[in-house]
Amino acid sequence: MAFEGLTGRLQDAFSGLRKKGKVTEADVKDVMREVRLALLEADVNYKVVRNFVKTVREKSLGEEVLGSLNGGQQVVKIVNDELTELMGGEQEKIIFADPGQGPTIYMMTGLQGAGKTTTAGKLANYLRKHENKKPMMVAADIYRPAAIDQLETLGRDLDIPVFSMGDQVSPVEIAEKGIQQAKDENRDVVIIDTAGRLHIDENLMNELEDVKAAVNPHEIFLVVDAMTGQDAVNVADSFNDRLSITSVILTKLDGDTRGGAALSIRSVTNKPIKFTGTGEKLEALEPFYPDRMANRILG
Numbered sequence: 001m002a003f004e005g006l007t008g009r010l011q012d013a014f015s016g017l018r019k020k021g022k023v024t025e026a027d028v029k030d031v032m033r034e035v036r037l038a039l040l041e042a043d044v045n046y047k048v049v050r051n052f053v054k055t056v057r058e059k060s061l062g063e064e065v066l067g068s069l070n071g072g073q074q075v076v077k078i079v080n081d082e083l084t085e086l087m088g089g090e091q092e093k094i095i096f097a098d099p100g101q102g103p104t105i106y107m108m109t110g111l112q113g114a115g116k117t118t119t120a121g122k123l124a125n126y127l128r129k130h131e132n133k134k135p136m137m138v139a140a141d142i143y144r145p146a147a148i149d150q151l152e153t154l155g156r157d158l159d160i161p162v163f164s165m166g167d168q169v170s171p172v173e174i175a176e177k178g179i180q181q182a183k184d185e186n187r188d189v190v191i192i193d194t195a196g197r198l199h200i201d202e203n204l205m206n207e208l209e210d211v212k213a214a215v216n217p218h219e220i221f222l223v224v225d226a227m228t229g230q231d232a233v234n235v236a237d238s239f240n241d242r243l244s245i246t247s248v249i250l251t252k253l254d255g256d257t258r259g260g261a262a263l264s265i266r267s268v269t270n271k272p273i274k275f276t277g278t279g280e281k282l283e284a285l286e287p288f289y290p291d292r293m294a295n296r297i298l299g
């Protein structure tokens with residue numbers, strides 16, 4: 001289960017505190033030492049941890065908490081609120097083209113293995129089911145031949161059209177022609193699956209910049225694997241620097257991920273997590289709610 005270690009450690013840290021009426025400065029210090037260690041062990045970015053602990057400590061040492069009859073519970077509430085804030089506060093909605101200005105264009109980006117192609121299918125499925133859209137997918141990852149087949153198979157399974165031109169045409173041309181086809185066929189969302197590599201490199205970024213410039217997407221989703229912790233955060237930071245991504249989709253939250261990526265990405269990149277992947281099935285995509293995630297982490 002995701003966040004198991006973190007949840008356990010936070011519950012231990014708060015177990016005595018929850019019952020406390022009057023809380024002393026020393027109590028707050030002790031508990032925040034434990035919270036700090038728990039977050040670092042969960043692979044949360046150290047700067048994020050430092051700021052988080054500082055904020056919670058300051059708020060917890062305020063007079064209302066120290067003077068109150070249920071100070072312990074108030075400290076736990078402050079931690080809950082600040083965790084929510086750390087992950088973006090409010091849920092952020094996906095962006096669509098203005099009415100009559102469609103189709104909506106999305107670019108899926110990410111490193112190989114993060115779940116990009118699968119997530120393209122999940123997103124198409126989600127938009128059809130929950131947003132009443134008519135999506136189309138575009139196979140613009142021409143370097144991994146299996147990626148085109150994979151997307152076509154997903155399209156068949158979902159009964160959602162996939163535009164492809166093989167692997168001898170440039171991704172820019174595939175993306176442009178795909179959008180034209182979507183217009184001709186009255187599809188209102190175009191999801192472009194772009195190339196992934198094992199590592200970030202200059203060629204990959206140049207290509208993604210070219211596709212972005214050509215299609216002017218409404219959203220650039222960066223798909224990252226929550227299991228990779230700090231690496232996911234670094235990947236998000238690099239993609240954001242070059243591409244100005246608009247949103248993050250965090251996959252594999254069904255695994256035993258420690259929590260570092262979920263808790264650090266927003267604060268490091270200033271870009272919202274909009275969805276989480278919670279399994280290999282095509283239904284396993286959920287909108288991301290920071291408050292629900294904070295509740296889940298606190299257990």
Ligand code: GDP
Pocket residue numbers: 110111112113114115116117118119196251252253254255276277278279280284
């Ligand atoms: P890509 O290289 O980024 O396009 O990655 P793929 O879409 O091919 O996915 C890589 C692997 O991760 C596949 O086996 C997917 O089934 C799996 N995968 C993707 N998303 C999730 C998820 O949310 N949970 C789990 N458990 N597996 C996932």
